[in-house]
Amino acid sequence: MSVTIFDVAERAGVSISTVSRVLNGRDRVNPDTARRVQAAVDSLGFRQNALARALVTRRSEMVGLIIPKVNDPFHFEIVRGVEDAVSLSNHSLLIVSQTRNDGEERNLVPFQRGLVDAIIAVAVDLSRAEMADLEKRNVPLVLVQQTEGEDIPSFVTDNYGGACQLTEHLLDHGYQRFAYISGSNLTCDSAERLRGLRDSLAGRGLALDDRYIAPGDYLRGSGYEAMQRLLALDPLPDVVFAANDQMASDALLVINEYGLRVPEDIAIAGFDDVPLASYITPALTTVHQPTYELGFQAAQAALNIVKEEKPIEPMHVVLPTRLVVRRSCGCH
Amino acid sequence: MSVTIFDVAERAGVSISTVSRVLNGRDRVNPDTARRVQAAVDSLGFRQNALARALVTRRSEMVGLIIPKVNDPFHFEIVRGVEDAVSLSNHSLLIVSQTRNDGEERNLVPFQRGLVDAIIAVAVDLSRAEMADLEKRNVPLVLVQQTEGEDIPSFVTDNYGGACQLTEHLLDHGYQRFAYISGSNLTCDSAERLRGLRDSLAGRGLALDDRYIAPGDYLRGSGYEAMQRLLALDPLPDVVFAANDQMASDALLVINEYGLRVPEDIAIAGFDDVPLASYITPALTTVHQPTYELGFQAAQAALNIVKEEKPIEPMHVVLPTRLVVRRSCGCH
DNA sequence: CTGAAAGCGCTTACAG
DNA sequence: CTGAAAGCGCTTACAG
Numbered sequence: 062m063s064v065t066i067f068d069v070a071e072r073a074g075v076s077i078s079t080v081s082r083v084l085n086g087r088d089r090v091n092p093d094t095a096r097r098v099q100a101a102v103d104s105l106g107f108r109q110n111a112l113a114r115a116l117v118t119r120r121s122e123m124v125g126l127i128i129p130k131v132n133d134p135f136h137f138e139i140v141r142g143v144e145d146a147v148s149l150s151n152h153s154l155l156i157v158s159q160t161r162n163d164g165e166e167r168n169l170v171p172f173q174r175g176l177v178d179a180i181i182a183v184a185v186d187l188s189r190a191e192m193a194d195l196e197k198r199n200v201p202l203v204l205v206q207q208t209e210g211e212d213i214p215s216f217v218t219d220n221y222g223g224a225c226q227l228t229e230h231l232l233d234h235g236y237q238r239f240a241y242i243s244g245s246n247l248t249c250d251s252a253e254r255l256r257g258l259r260d261s262l263a264g265r266g267l268a269l270d271d272r273y274i275a276p277g278d279y280l281r282g283s284g285y286e287a288m289q290r291l292l293a294l295d296p297l298p299d300v301v302f303a304a305n306d307q308m309a310s311d312a313l314l315v316i317n318e319y320g321l322r323v324p325e326d327i328a329i330a331g332f333d334d335v336p337l338a339s340y341i342t343p344a345l346t347t348v349h350q351p352t353y354e355l356g357f358q359a360a361q362a363a364l365n366i367v368k369e370e371k372p373i374e375p376m377h378v379v380l381p382t383r384l385v386v387r388r389s390c391g392c393h
Numbered sequence: 394m395s396v397t398i399f400d401v402a403e404r405a406g407v408s409i410s411t412v413s414r415v416l417n418g419r420d421r422v423n424p425d426t427a428r429r430v431q432a433a434v435d436s437l438g439f440r441q442n443a444l445a446r447a448l449v450t451r452r453s454e455m456v457g458l459i460i461p462k463v464n465d466p467f468h469f470e471i472v473r474g475v476e477d478a479v480s481l482s483n484h485s486l487l488i489v490s491q492t493r494n495d496g497e498e499r500n501l502v503p504f505q506r507g508l509v510d511a512i513i514a515v516a517v518d519l520s521r522a523e524m525a526d527l528e529k530r531n532v533p534l535v536l537v538q539q540t541e542g543e544d545i546p547s548f549v550t551d552n553y554g555g556a557c558q559l560t561e562h563l564l565d566h567g568y569q570r571f572a573y574i575s576g577s578n579l580t581c582d583s584a585e586r587l588r589g590l591r592d593s594l595a596g597r598g599l600a601l602d603d604r605y606i607a608p609g610d611y612l613r614g615s616g617y618e619a620m621q622r623l624l625a626l627d628p629l630p631d632v633v634f635a636a637n638d639q640m641a642s643d644a645l646l647v648i649n650e651y652g653l654r655v656p657e658d659i660a661i662a663g664f665d666d667v668p669l670a671s672y673i674t675p676a677l678t679t680v681h682q683p684t685y686e687l688g689f690q691a692a693q694a695a696l697n698i699v700k701e702e703k704p705i706e707p708m709h710v711v712l713p714t715r716l717v718v719r720r721s722c723g724c725h
Numbered sequence: 726c727t728g729a730a731a732g733c734g735c736t737t738a739c740a741g
Numbered sequence: 742c743t744g745a746a747a748g749c750g751c752t753t754a755c756a757g
Contacts, residue, residue, distance in 0.1 A: 063507070063530060063531070106526070106529065108502075108505045108506050108507075108530075109506055110448075110506060110507045111503065111506035111507055111508045112444050112447050112448045112453060112506075112507055112508065113448055115444050116442075116444045116445055116448055121444060123487070130473070130476075132466060132469045132470060132473055133466075134464060134465075134466070137464050137469055138464060141462070141464055141490070144462075144488065144490045148489070148490075153487055153488075153489070153503040153508070154487065154488045154489075155455070155485055155486065155487055155488075156476065156485075156486050156487075156488050157480070157485070157486075158473070158476045158480075170440075171443065171485040173440045174440050174441055174442060174443035174444075175395070175440075175442045175443055175444055176443045176444065176485070194438075197438065198395060198440070199395070281668055310672050314672070336613055336639075336669070337668070337669055337672060340642050340646070340669060340672065340673050341672050341673060341674070342673070342674040
């Protein structure tokens, strides 16, 4: 069996209450006693059982993260940010990677059973019912890259503003016929980016023809089909704005296969500024998102809600994006 | 307060023992009673408290994952594999992302406190002492992409074989002067790959000059410096074998900056076959690793050890790699 | 098939 | 500053 607090107490010749006190360092303890206890702890190799502790304190010191089951650098930077914030305050990270679209409830079960002190949900489209259930169980929820009403805290990047900035830049190149490759329509980021594109075009008296919107899902390969569809259009678009870099890279491949050149024949731009963007040829003009920051701040906020036991201020944070001009837009 | 098993028992007019029985579905329970209990559970919205349950069963149904703090697709595919295996058996995943090199013990604490039933350590170079401690606490450990003696189960890809295959291919192109950009020397994969390179060269009566080994650390940007160092050499290498695709991509950028062409002036090959490899120009010849499989199998093994309470068979698994020929080696 | 009781390993008022 | 006792929410022999 493993070493318990009773073993330590016995060895140190004190009660378990005293052991608990020196372990948690909260109440005052005679320095001599404390030393004896510490010696017992060390010699026995004792470690507090986190489960027992959590059961009585009602704090597991674990934070739950729900994230779509995609493998891209964009999401992983968020995870890194979350992980850093979480471990900085000595908490652990429990991850549930949820397949988009499957809507099964099972995945959330660990979170409904008192396992985590707070939950961070990334672009995951939780149902209202699920959110309500979590709320009933009194576990704070923070949304990342999505929003859902006023009452649930959220951290997003300025998808709209970034899209506007990018579109303005493309317009300055003189492009007129825009095409858009959309992301998964389950998440709101793609819609926001599209809205930015539309509004900026409208500002110059242009409109986006619906036929020039090709559906994608953010994932590898989906930009491929979308671009093929766009290349069947007549006239061809001047410039393609893909909802993320991955799809933009796919589009580039297709355009090259068709014997056309980027940016001379068709310009391209993406969104996210993942590492891939700077490695392809021509390097991709895109919008940088502070993903690590996003995850870090969201996690800090979640932890704060737990600590303060009240909502955070401000409830809704929008992090600025930054236009990254490379060659695929026609610059240089 | 939250709904407990007592509330359910009261509502259903039975004892908590009975409620527990229907919840866990193990012992025989009168169908009528079971229905009453289930109705109470549903109407109260009751969920078992996972902490309390874990405390008595001595199973938390959580699996711990230790992974270096890098953000690359290679590692994340492993995570995805682990996550799938873990959630397939209704367990949760607790992640600790460990900075290489910092050697602080703190990160392992959650794992030493009874929080997880098993641990999977990815290329992380746990110290012997840490492994021993974990063993003392009776939590099974499975190593991924590393080995440490006979007694600890491990899952690795065939780094040596893959490197041999790749080298043979490059030799068939007629290259003679090889250079190697190494990975972090904390992990054994890079050493294995280097060994494969060396042995294959030796098979053709060639040797690798130490000056042609440039140190890298697998991370973004480190191939950059390494390649600069190699380009200062006289004579220049015919071909550069980078220990992973990321560094190979960096090397490509540097070679282009120097006004040289790949593969005409210097050929390049990588390792891993991450998505990036197929997007750069020229597309990268590399060695595919079954990373998802690796994580999946490792997690299954860990879960099996927990379930069977005995070591698995076989203890050491080597998954085959596959040569992926693209253009950077000179093919086409 | 079901209930009363002990126990998992801790923390935390409450006394002293 | 310290200890005895209750309790966190479950499971599981043990009786019946």
